[in-house]
Amino acid sequence: xxxxxxxxxxxxxxxxxxxxxxxxxxxxxxxxxxxxxxxxxxxxxxxxxxxxxxxxxxxxxxxxxxxxxxxxxxxxxxxxxxxxxxxxxxxxxxxxxxxxxxxxxxxxxxxxxxxxxxxxxxxxxxxxxxxxxxxxxxxxxxxxxxxxxxxxxxxxxxxxxxxxxxxxxxxxxxxxxxxxxxxxxxxxxxxxxxxxxxx
Amino acid sequence: xxxxxxxxxxxxxxxxxxxxxxxxxxxxxxxxxxxxxxxxxxxxxxxxxxxxxxxxxxxxxxxxxxxxxxxxxxxxxxxxxxxxxxxxxxxxxxxxxxxxxxxxxxxxxxxxxxxxxxxxxxxxxxxxxxxxxxxxxxxxxxxxxxxxxxxxxxxxxxxxxxxxxxxxxxxxxxxxxxxxxxxxxxxxxxxxxxxxxxx
Numbered sequence: 001x002x003x004x005x006x007x008x009x010x011x012x013x014x015x016x017x018x019x020x021x022x023x024x025x026x027x028x029x030x031x032x033x034x035x036x037x038x039x040x041x042x043x044x045x046x047x048x049x050x051x052x053x054x055x056x057x058x059x060x061x062x063x064x065x066x067x068x069x070x071x072x073x074x075x076x077x078x079x080x081x082x083x084x085x086x087x088x089x090x091x092x093x094x095x096x097x098x099x100x101x102x103x104x105x106x107x108x109x110x111x112x113x114x115x116x117x118x119x120x121x122x123x124x125x126x127x128x129x130x131x132x133x134x135x136x137x138x139x140x141x142x143x144x145x146x147x148x149x150x151x152x153x154x155x156x157x158x159x160x161x162x163x164x165x166x167x168x169x170x171x172x173x174x175x176x177x178x179x180x181x182x183x184x185x186x187x188x189x190x191x192x193x194x195x196x197x198x199x
Numbered sequence: 200x201x202x203x204x205x206x207x208x209x210x211x212x213x214x215x216x217x218x219x220x221x222x223x224x225x226x227x228x229x230x231x232x233x234x235x236x237x238x239x240x241x242x243x244x245x246x247x248x249x250x251x252x253x254x255x256x257x258x259x260x261x262x263x264x265x266x267x268x269x270x271x272x273x274x275x276x277x278x279x280x281x282x283x284x285x286x287x288x289x290x291x292x293x294x295x296x297x298x299x300x301x302x303x304x305x306x307x308x309x310x311x312x313x314x315x316x317x318x319x320x321x322x323x324x325x326x327x328x329x330x331x332x333x334x335x336x337x338x339x340x341x342x343x344x345x346x347x348x349x350x351x352x353x354x355x356x357x358x359x360x361x362x363x364x365x366x367x368x369x370x371x372x373x374x375x376x377x378x379x380x381x382x383x384x385x386x387x388x389x390x391x392x393x394x395x396x397x398x
Contacts, residue, residue: 044276072342073298077243080291084283084331092279092327099272116330119338119393127338128291128331131315132283135330139318143271194318 003188004057006030006041006050006094007064011160012111015181016063023185028054031064041065041090044097051101059188060098061109062091067129069122083125087112088132095140095150104146109187110137112196114156120168130154134196141194149193155180156199175199202387203256205229205240205249205293206263210359210376211310215262218380222388227253230263240289241265243296250300258387259297260308261290266328268321282324286311287331294339294349303345308386309336311395313355319367329353333395340393348392354379355398374398 003020007013008029020027029035030050039050041064065087068079091110098108112130115123137152144150157165159174183197202219206212207228219226228234229249238249240263264286267278290309297307311329314322336351343349356364358373382396 072295072339073344075295077288077292077295080288080295084288088327088331089276089279089283093276096271096274096276096279115338116334117337119334119341121342124335124338124342128287128335131334132287132327132331134334135315135318136323136327138316139314139323139326140271142318143320143323145272 001058001188002026002028002056003059003061004028004030004054006039006060006062007111008035009033010063011158011177012155012180013063015177016061016184019178019181019185020061020188023189025059028057030054041094042085044093047093047097051097054101056101056103057106058103059107059109060094060102061184061188062094063111065091065111065129067125069126071122072124075125080125080128083129084132087126087129088136091133092136095144099144099148102148104148106148107188108148108150109184110150110152112152112154114154114172116154118172122168137196138194144193149191151187151192151194152196153180153183153187154196154198155183200257200387201225201227201255202258202260203227203229203253205238205259205261206310207234208232209262210357211379212262214376214380215260215383218377218384219260219387222384224258227256229253240293241284243292246292246296250296253300255300255302256305257302258306258308259293259301260383260387261293262310264290264310264328266324268325270321271323274324279324279327282328283331286325286328287335290332291335294343298343298347301347303347305347306387307347307349308383309349309351311351311353313353313371315353317371321367336395337393343392348390350386350391350393351395352379352382352386353395353397354382
């Protein structure tokens with residue numbers, strides 16, 4: 001199975017890469033740098049170039065997304081737009097363009113996070129983008145052609161990352177990033193669509 | 200109670216206006232035309248001018264939002280951005296700027312729709328924007344200053360509008376728009392925050 005992995009170089013992307021490789025996937029990595037293909041997923045033209053270069057694939061797994069983390073009172077309109085571009089419109093574009101490049105049963109796996117349902121301080125743009133992507137995936141799932149599928153992995157904070165967030169996730173049980181990687185496998189190798197896998 | 204009602208001239212806005220007036224609110228209407236204040240909620244500068252003109256308010260009720268309805272395969276990247284601007288970033292901006300103009304206990308009531316949870320054909324951008332706003336409201340609710348509040352009204356298709364949608368909502372039970380207006384009252388006159396009122 002040929003899997004194109006965007007955001008391959010981050011904490012999550014590396015864990016997804018390792019697990020997919022263990023499972024025998026031919027993984028083609030994409031990221032802003034240090035990957036098989038260089039891509040900026042906020043730029044539709046860069047996404048097009050990536051898909052042209054990667055060729056037909058069985059699965060697109062995305063582990064990339066960026067939003068600003070700021071107190072609500074300090075957010076600018078530009079912050080809101082940047083978060084929507086960085087984590088919502090970018091992931092929509094991966095599916096919108098990717099449908100033409102994937103196989104007939106290709107799957108798309110997108111990334112959100114716990115803040116869709118459990119908000120935290122400074123996370124209002126994260127919640128905004130995550131909520132967008134989860135609802136979008138449910139909708140795109142009923143319109144994708146052939147038997148293409150789309151799911152979302154929505155993890156809580158990772159054991160590997162929690163120190164970087166200080167007390168923002170106080171009281172949250174962190175999970176090893178490997179559990180999120182497992183959810184990617186469930187999405188890619190399973191046959192469900194329109195699902196949000198809570199990790 | 201002084202309530203600023205944006206999107207006052209549509210099917211929903213008129214019903215909200217009528218019910219709030221019945222309940223003794225001082226309603227200040229805002230819309231693209233035919234309202235007390237002219238506003239384009241996709242333009243942050245127009246929102247600023249509206250708030251300056253309206254003066255301090257106890258409640259902001261928004262009944263405006265626009266997204267493109269198109270088959271997924273026909274969506275352009277511009278459609279996606281237009282929908283996010285028309286129904287998501289616009290409503291975020293009403294709260295973001297409005298917090299400084301509302302009273303200490305001001306409420307914000309936003310609008311989404313059933314497509315967050317129940318997708319329909321041609322509705323993927325509607326789902327995207329609605330999911331964004333619902334998750335945003337949960338997040339902004341824990342950061343708004345003083346005792347300001349934010350809730351969302353998420354109605355299914357209205358009895359008054361269902362003919363315009365043809366078979367898109369086949370099998371959905373339509374509701375009278377007055378039930379959605381009631382949910383605005385529940386949000387404005389109640390004391391909850393971060394809620395999504397399903398209608």
